[in-house]
Amino acid sequence: MNAQVRKPTMRVCESCERAERWDEDLGAWQLVLEDGEKRVGNPHCIHEWDITGTFNPVVGNGDS
Numbered sequence: 001m002n003a004q005v006r007k008p009t010m011r012v013c014e015s016c017e018r019a020e021r022w023d024e025d026l027g028a029w030q031l032v033l034e035d036g037e038k039r040v041g042n043p044h045c046i047h048e049w050d051i052t053g054t055f056n057p058v059v060g061n062g063d064s
Contacts, residue, residue, distance in 0.1 A: 003060045011049045016041030 009022045011029070018041025019032035031038040041047070 016045040
């Protein structure tokens with residue numbers, strides 16, 4: 001199996017809880033709707049996305 005790289009599809013700001021999901025059709029991040037409301041967070045926040053090192057972009061082990 002060849003190793004493949006995958007992209008994240010969801011992100012949440014650790015400071016203000018803004019949540020976004022990747023929209024393949026638009027090719028852009030879109031706000032998440034939760035209970036009918038957009039999770040916009042704080043508009044003045046410099047978003048610190050939940051990049052914790054737990055997301056592994058490599059799928060497979062690269063062995064043929």
